[in-house]
Amino acid sequence: MRLAGLAPLVYLPGKMWANFRLHWDAKTISADDRCWPEMLRVHRRLGGSPLSVIYAKYWLRRLAAPYIRWKRRKLFE
Numbered sequence: 001m002r003l004a005g006l007a008p009l010v011y012l013p014g015k016m017w018a019n020f021r022l023h024w025d026a027k028t029i030s031a032d033d034r035c036w037p038e039m040l041r042v043h044r045r046l047g048g049s050p051l052s053v054i055y056a057k058y059w060l061r062r063l064a065a066p067y068i069r070w071k072r073r074k075l076f077e
Contacts (some may be wrong), residue, residue, distance in 0.1 A: 001046055032068075036061065 003009075036058050044052050061068065 001042060032061070032065070 010013065039054065043052065044050075047075060
């Protein structure tokens, strides 16, 4: 987000500049309850609205959390 504030972001088709992998100790997997509030704080700090897509995703994830945790456990077994 800070980088986007300094210069325009440019899409370069066919070029991969970053990647990530999911593992059990990753914050988005092991600490989902800490990760989402942090993302929402950044969203609000940068002027995001509570009626935005990220909030809808947050509430959907909260409702689906038991199923998501079960699926992740199965994925990493």
